[in-house]
Amino acid sequence: xxxxxxxxxxxxxxxxxxxxxxxxxxxxxxxxxxxxxxxxxxxxxxxxxxxxxxxxxxxxxxxxxxxxxxxxxxxxxxxxxxxxxxxxxxxxxxxxxxxxxxxxxxxxxxxxxxxxxxxxxxxxxxxxxxxxxxxxxxxxxxxxxxxxxxxxxxxxxxxxxxxxxxxxxxxxxxxxxxxxxxxxxxxx
Amino acid sequence: xxxxxxxxxxxxxxxxxxxxxxxxxxxxxxxxxxxxxxxxxxxxxxxxxxxxxxxxxxxxxxxxxxxxxxxxxxxxxxxxxxxxxxxxxxxxxxxxxxxxxxxxxxxxxxxxxxxxxxxxxxxxxxxxxxxxxxxxxxxxxxxxxxxxxxxxxxxxxxxxxxxxxxxxxxxxxxxxxxxxxxxxxxxx
DNA sequence: TTGTCCTATATTATCGATAATTATTCTGCG
DNA sequence: CGCAGAATAATTATCGATAATATAGGACAA
Numbered sequence: 001x002x003x004x005x006x007x008x009x010x011x012x013x014x015x016x017x018x019x020x021x022x023x024x025x026x027x028x029x030x031x032x033x034x035x036x037x038x039x040x041x042x043x044x045x046x047x048x049x050x051x052x053x054x055x056x057x058x059x060x061x062x063x064x065x066x067x068x069x070x071x072x073x074x075x076x077x078x079x080x081x082x083x084x085x086x087x088x089x090x091x092x093x094x095x096x097x098x099x100x101x102x103x104x105x106x107x108x109x110x111x112x113x114x115x116x117x118x119x120x121x122x123x124x125x126x127x128x129x130x131x132x133x134x135x136x137x138x139x140x141x142x143x144x145x146x147x148x149x150x151x152x153x154x155x156x157x158x159x160x161x162x163x164x165x166x167x168x169x170x171x172x173x174x175x176x177x178x179x180x181x182x183x184x185x186x187x188x
Numbered sequence: 189x190x191x192x193x194x195x196x197x198x199x200x201x202x203x204x205x206x207x208x209x210x211x212x213x214x215x216x217x218x219x220x221x222x223x224x225x226x227x228x229x230x231x232x233x234x235x236x237x238x239x240x241x242x243x244x245x246x247x248x249x250x251x252x253x254x255x256x257x258x259x260x261x262x263x264x265x266x267x268x269x270x271x272x273x274x275x276x277x278x279x280x281x282x283x284x285x286x287x288x289x290x291x292x293x294x295x296x297x298x299x300x301x302x303x304x305x306x307x308x309x310x311x312x313x314x315x316x317x318x319x320x321x322x323x324x325x326x327x328x329x330x331x332x333x334x335x336x337x338x339x340x341x342x343x344x345x346x347x348x349x350x351x352x353x354x355x356x357x358x359x360x361x362x363x364x365x366x367x368x369x370x371x372x373x374x375x376x
Numbered sequence: 377t378t379g380t381c382c383t384a385t386a387t388t389a390t391c392g393a394t395a396a397t398t399a400t401t402c403t404g405c406g
Numbered sequence: 407c408g409c410a411g412a413a414t415a416a417t418t419a420t421c422g423a424t425a426a427t428a429t430a431g432g433a434c435a436a
Contacts, residue, residue: 010420011419012420045421046421047421048419049421052419068426068427068428069427069428069429
């Protein structure tokens with residue numbers, strides 16, 4: 001499929017995209033307020049699309065919102081992160097368990113190939129100390145596992161939890177690679 | 189906590205509540221379209237709150253929405269339901285596993301009491317052939333398990349999956365009680 | 377000084393109207 | 407009769423303005 005797609009995106013989606021970019025790249029920091037009219041003026045739209053975009057980010061877990069007060073970039077506390085990790089773990093363990101039952105070498109081959117690729121990327125990312133790249137590859141690794149369960153609902157649940165980890169990527173410590181390599185073993 | 193709470197709900201929330209009621213009680217059937225202006229006129233509001241309510245129901249999984257076309261009550265197909273059940277299972281199994289590690293008889297006592305209560309309610313519901321009551325008690329049973337994990341994120345994920353099961357409640361067959369009684373055993 | 381009420385201000389929530397987009401119907405042609 | 411294409415209708419998406427609400431700060435009394 002070619003890349004050209006006539007690019008007719010709704011304003012809401014454009015605003016959403018911009019706000020997400022700002023959050024993950026750190027232009028908007030946790031705790032920063034997001035004012036509907038201010039953003040609207042800045043982007044040259046009216047309040048409505050911005051409002052919808054904000055609501056969307058809220059359900060995606062990027063921001064907190066208090067009625068009649070406003071929205072702010074979410075402050076991730078340790079507990080919430082741990083909780084998200086736990087749920088992710090639950091989902092992934094389940095996905096792997098389901099895979100092992102039906103595990104022909106052939107059927108799993110593409111998955112394993114993808115996992116190897118992710119591990120490679122992670123290795124180079126670690127070597128270059130590129131945290132952004134590392135978390136990216138890490139996400140791909142885990143997502144591939146969930147994807148291979150063939151359960152779309154599971155994937156979307158997993159995605160909704162990925163967010164927080166992505167935003168907080170900068171804070172991730174380096175002990176990661178060992179742990180993920182450990183997780184490569186079960187499926188093999 | 190007393191019940192009085194000044195009751196100042198936003199229009200969006202009221203609209204949302206009304207639409208959900210209509211969906212679960214069957215006034216709105218799967219496949220029915222929900223037109224923003226029509227609902228707005230009917231409820232005496234403007235388009236904006238209805239629009240937000242619809243978006244909310246969309247993320248809750250009650251309805252499907254196509255840009256520039258409209259929204260309709262979701263048609264649950266077998267696959268999606270099975271997927272939701274699988275994820276629920278994954279989460280619940282994980283929650284139970286976590287509980288068993290730290291299982292003093294005392295700490296678990298209130299949970300077990302609640303589970304017993306749910307089972308009782310289910311039994312009477314079955315006796316009276318009240319499907320609505322049965323699914324209610326069933327939901328409470330499972331939710332209690334997840335709640336006791338102390339993981340709020342897990343609870344909200346679980347809640348987001350409950351919806352579909354609730355709506356489809358009418359179609360649930362009777363083999364249920366045996367299965368849930370089976371599930372009572374592990375925690376004990 | 378401290379606590380309470382009131383006012384000013386900032387921001388969201390809602391409104392009514394218009395623009396943009398998609399679906400549908402109609403029409404003329406082959 | 408069937409089909410492409412234009413006109414029409416239905417509906418969402420966006421706009422600009424107003425109403426409702428919450429927060430902060432100040433005046434005032436005890």
